[in-house]
Amino acid sequence: MRKLSIKRISLHATGWLISFLWVGLASAVLLFLADADFINSLHAFFKSAFGGRKFAYLLSTISRAALIIGMAMSALIAFRGGFFNIGGEGQLVVGGLASATAALYFGIMGPLGIIVACLTGMAAGAVWAVLAGAMRIWLGVPILVGTLLLNYPARFIASYFVNHPLRDIASGMPQTHLIDKSMWLPLIPGTRLDTGFILILGAFVLVLIYCHRTVAGYQARMTGYSINFAAAAGLPIHQISLRTLAISGSIAGLVGAIAVLGLHHRFVDGMLVQPLYAWTGIVTALLVNLLPWAIVPAGLFFAALHSGAAGMERIADVPKEIAVILQGIIILFVASSKTADIRQNGPAKEKSE
Amino acid sequence: MHENRVDLFGISVSFGNVCALDNVSLGFRDGEIQALVGENGAGKSTIMAVLFGLITDYQGEIVVNGKASAWRSPKDAIKSKIGMVHQHFMLQDSMTVLENIILCNEPLNYFGFVDFKTARHQVRSLLKEYKLSLDLDQLIEDLAVGQLQLVEILNLLYRNSTVLILDEPTAVLTPVERDQLFSALKRFKEDGKTVILITHKIDEVFSIADRVSVMRSGKLISSSTLAETNRDTVRSQIIGKARHKSSKRTKSQPTTPVLLLDEVIVPGLSRDERPLSVNVKKGEIVGIAGVSGNGQAALVEAVVGLRQTTSGAIFIKGKDVTRRSVEERRRIGMSYIPEDRQKTGLAISGDIIENSAISNIQDPYFSSGFFLRRQNMMSHAEKLITSFDIKVASPKHLAKTMSGGNKQKLVVARELSLKTPLIIVENPTWGVDIGASSFIHRQILSMRDAGHAILLVSSELDEILELSDRIFVMFEGQLSKELPISGATRAELGKLMLAKNSTSFGPVGEVL
Known part of the structure; x- marks a missing residue:
């Protein structure tokens, strides 16, 4: 919480502006290389990210952004505690599968069924994350490694279930049966946008409260700053690590449940892995330097980038991989601006004398 | 003959609104050990950071060997044969002594590989020249602190540094190690090198230095040869005001x-x-x-x-x-x-409020149920700041923005307040x-x-x-x-x- 002077803000703004110009230049070069009509592509990009009939594309951007923001919250909560949970993908998949199973087989219908399915998804995600925490405490496997490696069994277990025991054989696809309509997340009236993003916004408010106002959030943040400090102050570090991972995993599980109940209405093999929700979420959290409120605009930005690129491919015949490359360039810019910051101010060390 | 090798003219540095150095001019000669003394926060390390190229945003002029110089980074300073041993050693634990000494300056053979044979030979002759002893094949992690320091110094000598800056070199040494260090420093001096010694300890100044410069709150108070000054003068120059009397003690009444x-x-x-x-x-x-x-x-x-x-x-x-x-x-x-x-006393990336309440956050004064009582955390931090006279603009500032002494006061204040x-x-x-x-x-x-x-x-x-x-x-x-x-x-x-x-x-x- 440093004082924001005009000079500081303008310095920041210029920095961002320069980065922005570079990104613009890079995208121009990319479009040129892809042999595309620049104005036409740009138009297609913005139309497909924010426009459409009745703003249909904007709504689909929001829907995607909600999932990305959800995964960014999951990553942010863990990272702020110093626990590098990069297994959001596994927790997301497990959560999605569990909530689909609950919706299909628990026999509870309607709004209560939605709640049960969401809670089941959250619990499954939490368990998957806590597993990595337990591996850290009792087997000494670093959180980073444990969470990453648990992504693969999650993916393949889900794949097995939708290919065999839970498969909707008649559909011919590796997917579960369609869940009952009474458990589909309702749509915002007059649109095709489901209410999943409201759940995410609700979770986001809770995350803000958790980070800034609760004892648990405070203790996790202190542990993230320095584990030695937390230990010497007598904080229960194991408990904090498991609790933080559980919260992080349950948010990932909730995102899985929302994707199932709101978007696909069933669990389709790979539906949560292919769009790279979890990884984009991690990038989003890192991009804003783990500042909680900022993940909302950053998440929207990445979602817009993605749907804009899809539109560019459709309309202007520009390969959508361009967007992925752009995303990479942006990350490079963020990383290099951070390095420059460290080079100017020195690493965080004691400024004595 | 004794020309100044390095001159600093009118150096001023400020961090935000804080003036860390105020128009400081200092000269360092060949074949001389100059001690730089002062309290924490006096500006000793800051002026050395300027000389070593760690701080590039300053006013004033650096003149080395009669040539005005401006560093863009420590690399430039090193090229001008200025070397620094930091308070915290910067060595690679899992590498050998020899590898650390030649690091970043390795001699290469025809094929572009490191020529360890030549390196070993060169380092050996350095050791012999200055009558030092070190096992070149030991791993850094196996060495005692005194030897680590020697490795750092040899690294400078290997780069042919003629100006050696040592930041609080004796803080971690045993008396025997200190004597060894001092006799080595004397040999460097005889060899015509310029030695700059940053220290708190007046005894050390008078046992080894030729010249002593005193700094206080960013200003140069005096710079004189030892003959021109004495311990009491230096001591009072450091403190500025009369020193606190040694704390009075009452007889303790130990019981259970x-x-x-x-x-x-x-x-x-x-x-x-x-x-x-x-x-x-x-x-x-x-x-x-x-x-x-x-x-x-x-x-x-x-x-x-x-x-x-x-x-x-x-x-x-x-x-x-x-x-x-x-x-x-x-x-x-x-x-x-x-x-x-x-690392342990404070979470330096956190603010002072966060650092003040850590040990008893469960106390109903600081939290009720799941939630923090931030008003109370804030007023507790303010209380610590006033009762311990901690110098910081507001409790919302990050702990890392404070000087070492104030950080320590915060740790002590927090724990004693329990x-x-x-x-x-x-x-x-x-x-x-x-x-x-x-x-x-x-x-x-x-x-x-x-x-x-x-x-x-x-x-x-x-x-x-x-x-x-x-x-x-x-x-x-x-x-x-x-x-x-x-x-x-x-x-x-x-x-x-x-x-x-x-x-x-x-x-x-x-x-x-």
């Missing part, structure tokens, strides 16, 4: 033991794993002296609950806490002032200026007078002598017999601190 270590074995502490026994009673300070690195850190960790013990028992207020966590021990009645304020029956204090004034350190001492003494039991572990002999009621000396993981404060002299303690096979080290520190 608050901390009791009963034949405790801390694994890995000493080779033959001898048990340690100590007790600290209400209203007394028990000091554990010793050169750092003799197991004090492990002992403190065991007492605090950060390290497992294999045998024996630890009691706090009569409760067996041997298997209890730090949290439980703190709840029973312990507070802990750790030595390392950067008012626990037992207080574990570990090197409370390490790297802290005289003003802050005497303030901290007075606070610790007043806690003792208020009936708290205090275990003080310190490698500063003066601190031990000033504060303790009873003294033990720790050497190679063992405790000496108890020395009452009345009988303890510097000489006797110094002997125990360095004595092997001394008869004072019985099998058990103290018979209960």
